[in-house]
């Protein structure tokens with residue numbers, strides 16, 4: 467069933483509007499009893515697709531770590547620059563895991579502004595993303611969305627939408643932008659990355675960004691405490707830990723850096739401003 471989307475509507479209004487998502491997912495299965503990372507991130511970015519429980523949790527984070535808003539915006543800008551860089555370099559297919567609630571410009575809008583023939587498979591495990599995917603992610607051709615979990619990479623790789631959109635004989639850009647910090651060490655992010663990397667041909671790219679507490683050691687425990695009550699906990703990782711996630715890839719210039727430092731555009735940030743950005747990002751090329 468297709469739905470219309472009013473950019474000003476809240477998630478609650480959307481839920482009242484109809485009973486199922488564009489993907490046929492029953493809206494009443496959306497868990498509104500606990501904060502969801504996707505909806506908290508939407509709140510940090512000034513979006514409307516969140517519930518009271520998300521706003522309260524996000525506000526608790528902002529009370530101790532107001533810099534999170536800057537980090538979220540800087541992460542989004544990194545995503546734009548990274549996608550543009552790769553599409554300008556010839557990449558024509560993208561797998562974007564942990565898509566997030568659509569926020570313009572979305573990955574396909576950035577890619578298609580360079581080349582309209584880029585194919586994009588979007589995957590997220592949060593049903594709220596599915597509620598908006600039809601109107602905002604997959605209305606334009608060359609794109610698909612399905613509900614899938616990073617922690618089950620084989621199921622993602624075997625999904626029919628991937629078979630339709632992705633040719634594993636050609637280089638692929640795999641986007642894991644601001645998602646792996648929702649995977650705990652015990653869940654084995656390195657193992658998930660191995661499975662995904664093995665499916666990609668040489669010359670493919672991993673675009674990865676990740677929250678770190680390296681610049682916010684004082685407030686990090688309180689932030690992580692808030693996420694413990696959410697549907698996914700937050701695991702901030704050090705520079706060395708994030709670097710290790712690029713196993714099997716060669717980092718392209720400038721390596722793994724705080725996201726504003728990755729192919730920066732606009733005025734240079736002062737050191738005091740840069741210290742506020744607790745997000746690392748980089749791009750690796752598969753050997």
Ligand SMILES: C[S@@+](CC[C@H](N)C(=O)[O-])C[C@H]1O[C@@H](n2cnc3c(N)ncnc32)[C@H](O)[C@@H]1O
Pocket residue numbers: 503504507541542545563564565566567589590591592595614615616617642643644645648649698
């Ligand atoms: C912080 S948002 C990032 C959105 C977008 N990639 C960006 O950087 O702007 C993280 C997204 O990852 C999704 N996510 C969290 N854990 C996931 C998992 N195990 N599998 C798939 N998606 C997941 C959340 O639902 C959320 O939409």
